[in-house]
Amino acid sequence: MESVWQGIREAVRLLVTGDPEVLRITLLTLKVSGMATLISLSMGIPLGALLALGRFPGRRFLMSLVNTGMGMPPVVAGLWVTLLMWRYGPLGFFHLMYTPAAIVIAQVVIAAPIITGISAAAFQQVNGRLRLQILALGASKLQTLLLLLREVRLPLLAAVMAGFGGVISEVGASMMVGGNVLGRTRVLTTATVMEVNKGHYDMAIALSVILMVLAYGVTLVLTILQQRGSRI
């Protein structure tokens, strides 16, 4: 129990004194996971809308794939991205292995299905008659989509939270494709694993506290946005 207190004290000290190493790791974590969430959003929302509103052959099959992908284990994503990006892999010429970009790609593989799935579910929830009405009032396809997007903004925020929460907390893929390289690809989760291996429990606890505060902070902002939105 003593080591836990020591760890929490260490966490406070690191946060208050602004330890440069911890600061760098924290910023990198935010950047990588934020970028991955953003890319996943730009892919997932249109794809989700298409799956929910479109009518084309293979739609249900695609939907089942996306729903399965929502449970994509990070290590599986990590393994496949590794195989693709190794020097002698098909994408090896990009030289992305062990860079932050590699982690972003692996995290997109994890987050994109989550965001697509939740978006699709959100678009499907919209009352079908609303869409008919919008169309009947003479809206173009794009206008229809924008109006529907406004309808589903609250569940979409849930998608952002789920996607971001999924990638900021994963360790398997980051470790595999990032390699936990000091000053380059070391993120909060991989640093925590490493500190545990080194037996530095106080440091590991400190990093985990920072990670939780970070995840909570981002989610809190999004939740406030969501709840404010629901009052309109």
Next chain:
Amino acid sequence: MFTKNRLWVIMLIVFMVMLAAAGCTAANQEPPKEDAGQQGQEPAVKEVILATTTSTTDSGLLDVLKPEFDKQTGYDLTIVSVGSGAAIAMGEKGEADALLVHSPKDEKRIEAAGVAVNRQIVMHNDFVLVGPSEDPAGVRGKAVAEALKAIAEKQALFLSRGDESGTHKKELGIWEKAGITPAGEWYQETGTGMGDTLNVAAEKKGYTLTDRGTYLALKENLGLEILVEGDPDLLNVYHVMQVNPEKFDKVNAAGGQAFVEFMVSPEIQQIIKNFGVDKFGSPLFFPDAGKEE
């Protein structure tokens, strides 16, 4: 009502832009461009991938050596810390430029296969058999093969790395020497690194074989004692080598060579000799460059 709605949209846009800005900086960071051409030389390919064992990083040694290497040579060392088995497998696929490992049998195998070249001895330390102070199998002070025999007879809990690392290979070699094929409830494989395995052994009050460096680094939290040490069978030798650029055209030949030369240079050997003395009271590794095996 309308203004509230607009506020909401603005906040969402701000959030998106912040994320995008953060993302751009992350992307810009990729080419590491600090300390370029420190010594007036600019290597063609800056990245040197070193595949190494968990013990060299978990002990903190490479955290000390990496900045030194980057400063001296202008390269950017990417340290991938896995077990010796996985490190050697990376070498065999041409996915690393240099290897720093401690699994002599496998090293000789890949040297013979033309995968590794310029293999040189760097340092040694030793393995120790650790276990709970009660020592239920009574192995204290025995030769290591005898100690494992006693553990097997008593069916006392033994934790194995089980990950084909150098330590795991060493352990299997000693079991073989003891004439025992370990199996059963009492023999458990963790499948993880040395630090994790020591933690499991401490938690379950079992025996395990560990390199001295990792044990010393973790000692205060463990409550495990060294029960067998000093047996010649327990010597732990680290070699550094290049991955053969003639076999793999994408390997950074000059970078790999630079790392091998760096590790055996007198200056670095001196750093290795003194590493850990201030913290643990004794060195974790003993420099060996230029010696016979």
